[in-house]
Amino acid sequence: MSVTKKDVENIASLARLKFNDEELENFTHQLNQILSYVEKLNELNTENVEPLSHPVENNNVFRSDELKTSVTTEEALKNAPDRTEEFFKAPKVINQE
Numbered sequence: 001m002s003v004t005k006k007d008v009e010n011i012a013s014l015a016r017l018k019f020n021d022e023e024l025e026n027f028t029h030q031l032n033q034i035l036s037y038v039e040k041l042n043e044l045n046t047e048n049v050e051p052l053s054h055p056v057e058n059n060n061v062f063r064s065d066e067l068k069t070s071v072t073t074e075e076a077l078k079n080a081p082d083r084t085e086e087f088f089k090a091p092k093v094i095n096q097e
Contacts, residue, residue, distance in 0.1 A: 002032050008024050008028045
């Protein structure tokens, strides 16, 4: 299977892209290279290979949920540039017009 310049023009049209003649030739060549590589991969014997949903099988990659001591309010606010007794103070960013 190979891609023609007309195919690339059609794909570009569907994607609402415009290319000059040089770019169309370049994309045609690149797509044909990709297809030839895929054809080589089709030569591999995959009869006893199960399909994967992901290339690497991971089981529960999350860390365990452990109870730990939390930072106190005073520790959290000690380096804040502007604060109230319990909260960080930040400039108003929502315009209520």
